[in-house]
Amino acid sequence: MTNSYDSFQKRRLRSSYASVIISIAIVLFMIGILGLILLKSTKVANHFKEEVVMSLFLKDEVTKDQINSFRESLVKESFTKELYFISKEEAAKTYSKDLGEDFLDFLGSNPLKNGIDLHLNADYVTPEQMQELEQKFLKNAYVIDVSYDKPLVEQLTKNIQRISFWLLVLSGFFAVVSIILINSSIRLSIYSKRFNIKTMQMVGATKNFIRKPFIWQSIRLGLIGALIALVILAFVIYYIDKYIPSLELTKDYLSLLYLASGILISSLIITWVSTYFATQRFLNLQTNELYY
Known part of the structure; x- marks a missing residue:
């Protein structure tokens, strides 16, 4: 039992x-x-954040050496994920392809600027951080304009x-x-x-x-x-x-x-x-x- x-x-x-x-x-x-x-x-x-691009358009008088120096300084920054230099010639080819015709034949000269497409680290992709970076780049002697999709970043x-x-x-x-x-x-x-x-x-x-x-x-x-x-x-x-x-x-x-x-x-x-x-x-x- x-x-x-x-x-x-x-x-x-x-x-x-x-x-x-x-x-x-x-x-x-x-x-x-x-x-x-x-x-x-x-x-x-x-x-998705790191896919957002901030485009820096450079002044015409900026030399190749200055561009290379500027690119090297950007690579060292904590906010940089990756960047790509796009010459005005490359930009013209891409624009012509999108239009389906060569707009340079009509204008006679290339009005586009040399640019750097900057992908930021995710922590910096906020409306406040990107606005601060925009103001910082606009004060740079090599940069004439900064462009990015503000509504997209906010949304x-x-x-x-x-x-x-x-x-x-x-x-x-x-x-x-x-x-x-x-x-x-x-x-x-x-x-x-x-x-x-x-x-x-x-x-x-x-x-x-x-x-x-x-x-x-x-x-x-x-x-x-x-x-x-x-x-x-x-x-x-x-x-x-x-x-x-x-x-x-x-x-x-x-x-x-x-x-x-x-x-x-x-x-x-x-x-x-x-x-x-x-x-x-x-x-x-x-x-x-x-x-x-």
Whole structure:
């Protein structure tokens, strides 16, 4: 009879552990998917920002040596992503191609200017930053005019801020839900041992002594759940990269490292905190309250 009861208890315990691991794995997988969206949304937003071009038109009297010197100084600036020099001859060819006829035959001379197309780093593509750069370049002795699409920059900034806000709201919601779900699973697993907790407490065991094995057990379960979530997430990332290679998911090692680290750290923090408060609750209960 005793062996049968012990066997039943072990099966029940394994079932409880399995449910905790599955719950943690599912929640952490969802957190991983959301984290992936957040990381890639930032990269996509930065990609669009860095496609914005600021054109610097140079004065006719600026020499080639001065142009080269100016280009070298721009390359060293923190705001520069990349730049391209476009001579007035190249600009005339492009303009004629767009028009479908050679406008130089009609005008007799080339009115266009030598220019530099400047792609800025994403952090500098805001209405305020670009306006400051515009004023700075207009004071330069080589520059006669600066041009960029101001309405596009303003609209791009507003849209990115709006999307970022809702992604943060969604992230906060998922974080709360994940904590509640994992906390509930851990509390249920500890609930089955509430009598053991109270017995240890009655024979003089300290709260920290009682709590410690439960915390370590939950952390181990959390790590197992995190590893399962990471394996499933790896398959999802592999197939997304296979069918949408433009996202370059498998090549972005730094983002993947951040994602994996975030999932592992989340599992440790959530399981530790949940176990601490769950055990604290049962430690504070009176003996007659354990039956309810």
